[in-house]
Amino acid sequence: MTLIKLVWIELWNKKSQLVSSLMAIVIGIGVIVGIRTINVYSEKAVAVKLDNLGANILVLPQAASIDDYYTSDIDAPTIPMEYVERILTSDLKGVDNMSPKLTRRITINNKKYVLTGIQPKNEIASKPLWQTTGFGKELEASCAPSSGENKSHGYEDEKLKRKAVDTLDYSECLLGFQVAKELKLKENDTLKIQDKKFNVAKLLTETGTVDDDRIFVNLKAAQDLFGIPNQISAIEIMGCCNAISDGLLGKLRNILPDTRITTINQIVSTQIETNKMMNKTSIIFLIIILFVGSISIGNYMWANVNERRKEIGILRMMGTLKNEIYKILLVKATILGLLGGLLGYLFGTIAAYYMGPVFAQIQVSPIPIFILWSVLISIGISILGSILPAYFAAKFEPFSNMQEE
Amino acid sequence: MNIIQTHNLSKSYQHKDGVVDALKNVSLSVEKGSFVTITGPSGSGKTTLLLTLAGLIRPTSGSFSILEKNLTHVPDSELAYFRRKNVGFIMQSFALIPYLTCIQNVMMPLSLNKVDKEKQKSMAQEVLANVGLENRMNHLPRELSAGQQQRVAIARALVNNPSVIFADEPTGNLDPSLSLEILDILKEINQQKNITVVMVTHSPVAAEYGDVRIHLEDGQIISIN
Numbered sequence: 001m002t003l004i005k006l007v008w009i010e011l012w013n014k015k016s017q018l019v020s021s022l023m024a025i026v027i028g029i030g031v032i033v034g035i036r037t038i039n040v041y042s043e044k045a046v047a048v049k050l051d052n053l054g055a056n057i058l059v060l061p062q063a064a065s066i067d068d069y070y071t072s073d074i075d076a077p078t079i080p081m082e083y084v085e086r087i088l089t090s091d092l093k094g095v096d097n098m099s100p101k102l103t104r105r106i107t108i109n110n111k112k113y114v115l116t117g118i119q120p121k122n123e124i125a126s127k128p129l130w131q132t133t134g135f136g137k138e139l140e141a142s143c144a145p146s147s148g149e150n151k152s153h154g155y156e157d158e159k160l161k162r163k164a165v166d167t168l169d170y171s172e173c174l175l176g177f178q179v180a181k182e183l184k185l186k187e188n189d190t191l192k193i194q195d196k197k198f199n200v201a202k203l204l205t206e207t208g209t210v211d212d213d214r215i216f217v218n219l220k221a222a223q224d225l226f227g228i229p230n231q232i233s234a235i236e237i238m239g240c241c242n243a244i245s246d247g248l249l250g251k252l253r254n255i256l257p258d259t260r261i262t263t264i265n266q267i268v269s270t271q272i273e274t275n276k277m278m279n280k281t282s283i284i285f286l287i288i289i290l291f292v293g294s295i296s297i298g299n300y301m302w303a304n305v306n307e308r309r310k311e312i313g314i315l316r317m318m319g320t321l322k323n324e325i326y327k328i329l330l331v332k333a334t335i336l337g338l339l340g341g342l343l344g345y346l347f348g349t350i351a352a353y354y355m356g357p358v359f360a361q362i363q364v365s366p367i368p369i370f371i372l373w374s375v376l377i378s379i380g381i382s383i384l385g386s387i388l389p390a391y392f393a394a395k396f397e398p399f400s401n402m403q404e405e
Numbered sequence: 406m407n408i409i410q411t412h413n414l415s416k417s418y419q420h421k422d423g424v425v426d427a428l429k430n431v432s433l434s435v436e437k438g439s440f441v442t443i444t445g446p447s448g449s450g451k452t453t454l455l456l457t458l459a460g461l462i463r464p465t466s467g468s469f470s471i472l473e474k475n476l477t478h479v480p481d482s483e484l485a486y487f488r489r490k491n492v493g494f495i496m497q498s499f500a501l502i503p504y505l506t507c508i509q510n511v512m513m514p515l516s517l518n519k520v521d522k523e524k525q526k527s528m529a530q531e532v533l534a535n536v537g538l539e540n541r542m543n544h545l546p547r548e549l550s551a552g553q554q555q556r557v558a559i560a561r562a563l564v565n566n567p568s569v570i571f572a573d574e575p576t577g578n579l580d581p582s583l584s585l586e587i588l589d590i591l592k593e594i595n596q597q598k599n600i601t602v603v604m605v606t607h608s609p610v611a612a613e614y615g616d617v618r619i620h621l622e623d624g625q626i627i628s629i630n
Contacts, residue, residue, distance in 0.1 A: 001509055001516040001525060013504035314500045317461060318514050319489025321482050398461045398485075 003324070007332045010308075021300035022340050025381060028289030029344025029374050030351060035282040037352035041364045043275050057237035057249065059083065060260040064233070078102070078231035079259060086255050087235070094240035094248045102222045103233040106193060106215075113179055115193065115215045117222020117232075120168045170221050173198040177205060178212040191215070194225055239263075274360075290381055297336060298385030301329065305393040316398030326394040333386035334379055341378030345371050407473070408569060408601050409435035409458055414467035416453050416624075427453040429624040430467065435617065437568070440595045441603045442615030450624040451605040452573055458603060459492055459571040460484040472568055489517045493562030493600075495591075497574035499554040501546040507533060507557045508542040514565045532560045536590060552583035559590055563600075570594070572604040576611055588614050 011018050061077035084100050102117035168174065173191055175183070180203045185191060189200045198217060206212060223229050239248050252261050305312070312325055349366045356364035416428040427450045435441050443451045456462045458469060460476050468477040472491060476484060493514075494500065501510050511529040520528070533542055536556040546554050555575060562570050572591065576584035592614055595602045606612055620628045 001505075001512040002522070003516075006505075006513075006516075009504055009509070310500075311502050314502060315513075316485070317488070317494055317500070319485045319487075319492075319517050321485050398488075 003328060004331055004335075007328055007335060011332065011335060014304075017300065017304070018336075018339075021297060022336060022343065024296035025289070025293040025337070025340035025378055026343045026347055028285065028293050028381075029341055029378050030347030032282050032285050032289065032377075033345050033348025033370050033374055034351040034355065035278050035285065035348075036370065037349060037364050037367055038356045038360050038362070039275055039278040039282065040367060041356060041362045042278065042360050045360075045362045056263055057239045057252070058262050059235040059237065059252065059256060060262070061233070062258050062260050064260060076104070076233060078228060078233055079235075079256075081230040081232055083256055083259070084232075084235060087237075087252070090251075090255050092248065092251055092255070095237055096240060097238040099236040099238075100219060100232045101234050101236060102219055102226070102228070102231065104222070104226055108183065108191075108193065111182065113213060113215055115217060115222060115225075117219035117225075118168065118216050119219040168201060168216070168218050169199075170218050171196075171198055172201040172218065174202045174204055174216040175200055176212040176214045176216075177203070177207065179215055180204075193217075196221075196225060286377070289377075290384075293340075293378075293381040294385035296385070297333065297382045298389060300336075301333065301386045301389035304332075305329070305389045308393075309396060312393055312396050313398055316396060322394040325396070326390050329386055329390035329393055330383060333382040333390070337379030337382030338375055340382065341375030342371070344378060345374035348374070406437045407434045408437040408439075409433070409469070409471050409603070410473075411458070411469040412467055414454075414457060414464050414469055416450075416457055416462065417465045427624050428457065428464070431624075431626055432467075433619065433626065433629065435601060435603065437601055438595070438599045439601055439617050440592065440615050441601070441617040441619060442612045443603065443605045443619045443621060444607070444609075444612045445621035445627075449621040451621055453624075454621065455571055455573055455603060455605045459494065460488055489514060490565070491568045493565060493567040493570040495555070495558050495562050495570060495572040495575045497577035499546065499551075499558045499578075501554060501557055501561075503546055506543045506545055507538060507549070507560075510546070510557055511561045511564050514561060518565065528564055529560070532564045533557070535563075536560045550583075551579055552586060555579060555583075555587050556590065559587070559594070563594060563598075566598075567600060569601040569603060572602060574605055574607065576606065576608060581610075584608070584611065 059079070061079045063077045081100060084098055087095060087098060100119050104115055105112055106115045107113075173193075175185060175191070180186070180200075183191065185200050185203075187200055187203055191198045191200055193215070198221075204211060217225070219232070223231060237252075249261055249263060253259075315325065315328075316322075349370070352364050353366075356362050410433075412432050414428055414431040415426065418425045418427055429450075431450075431454060443454060445451050453462070457464050458471070460471070464477065468475060470476060471487070474487070476487060479487075502513070505513070508526070508529045511533055512525045515525040515528060530539070530542065533539060536559055538553060538556055538560065541549060541553060541557075546557065549557065555578075558575075562572075570591075575591070576587050579587060588611055591602055591604065594600055604611065604615065612618055618628075618630045619626055620630075
């Protein structure tokens with residue numbers, strides 16, 4: 001016979017009481033685990049989505065519109081190249097990659113196309129879409145989970161590692177799928193743009209985006225072609241999603257006050273706001289469960305202590321010390337907390353597994369570290385609720401059982 | 406050797422109608438190995454005297470000692486340690502823990518004294534066999550008759566090999582034949598193991614078992630035979 005065995009036998013003896021007292025704590029912990037699990041995967045999903053989209057921040061001239069970014073007229077406003085340096089020399093965190101661009105509408109064979117000057121090495125091979133093109137070195141988003149983490153969380157997303165164009169010579173160009181088709185050009189052919197000849201280095205695969213109608217040349221070549229040296233139409237920035245939510249845009253605006261800085265609002269704001277809301281919800285639930293769980297366990301303990309008054313009296317009569325009675329009840333609280341935490345984790349994880357795809361359109365898997373948090377929080381709540389009943393129980397006189405005969 | 410000694414022991418309770426003097430200047434000595442019975446009408450202070458001698462309640466004034474140790478003013482924890490090592494209890498209501506089996510109930514005092522788990526079991530088995538319950542060891546108290554439950558209580562009181570057993574109306578819930586059976590067991594323990602027994606009883610038959618018979622009235626000793 002040991003202290004823990006005594007407590008365990010007592011708990012097991014009243015299973016229905018045990019279950020009812022655990023209900024509040026299991027549901028509370030379960031809800032927190034469920035929300036947090038979905039939230040973690042939702043954040044990962046946001047990171048992956050943003051990363052797949054590539055640049056998620058656009059720095060445009062103050063007077064420019066988003067349309068200008070896609071199809072700039074010859075007189076569309078520009079910003080100096082020096083702005084890229086400003087960002088590079090700042091202490092901004094979360095800027096994973098910058099891609100300055102000069103975009104202008106041009107005419108070839110009486111057809112209008114968009115020519116975009118890009119800076120080799122900085123240019124992200126447009127998201128997953130240029131992957132099959134097969135050139136360049138890999139870039140990895142700083143905020144994105146590492147490949148190992150991705151795999152562990154079910155995101156085996158090779159697109160996280162994108163390729164930068166590091167080989168686009170001054171006289172080379174890349175052709176969008178539609179352009180190549182219309183101009184009937186293939187690799188190593190020559191394309192004449194405003195009397196300047198460009199060698200077709202690569203043909204891009206079909207993307208279904210504006211890139212299909214674009215011709216990409218070296219940024220310097222584009223600037224020379226249009227006679228606007230050191231000027232660019234936009235800077236595409238691949239920003240870390242967490243940094244964006246932490247105010248990266250505001251910091252950029254401080255560095256580049258006379259520009260227009262926008263982001264992919266739909267994804268960043270909606271999903272990050274949803275994640276923030278879920279974070280807040282889980283904190284609210286944590287506070288509620290702290291109260292409700294403590295009161296529930298405290299109430300159970302109080303009833304249990306009164307019900308066991310005689311038995312506590314017997315133990316005291318036999319020579320059990322006050323602090324041993326206190327310890328017995330706190331061991332009981334710890335066991336309740338442990339059970340509540342484990343069951344709550346199980347409940348929350350199962351709920352998240354089934355609800356994640358329904359409510360957040362994401363697949364979730366169990367997050368093992370949450371077992372530890374569930375158990376610690378649950379034990380904490382349980383002990384918190386049991387301190388007072390245990391204190392009063394320890395003060396019972398050893399003869400209290402006899403007086404009640 | 407006097408195993409129990411009291412000097413002007415008094416106990417008063419605060420009641421809404423005033424102070425109730427449950428014990429008034431009780432002085433007595435009990436020799437080791439005695440079988441002491443305490444009788445008296447209801448409210449005479451029998452149980453209060455027993456509980457005070459057992460160190461379960463504090464006297465209001467006076468002093469008492471057991472095994473030549475003055476326990477009047479020792480801290481609660483010391484009293485608890487003293488009880489777990491030297492004292493056994495048998496109560497009218499058996500005072501068994503209902504969710505523990507017979508053997509687990511008997512093992513409790515050993516557990517408090519940090520006796521090795523295996524030894525706890527063998528000691529409890531032995532003492533239960535001595536009171537004729539070798540076939541009821543894994544039964545819960547509610548699965549036993551009143552007489553058997555009281556024998557479990559006796560086994561629990563004995564298992565620590567105490568110097569003194571305090572029994573409060575141990576036959577109060579039993580029919581006459583079972584009462585005699587329990588009293589015989591107590592007498593046997595007293596005589597064979599030389600354990601001092603102090604027993605409170607209403608029953609004149611039970612009182613006859615004592616070789617020292619104390620009669621109380623209104624919190625005072627009227628006679629000691």
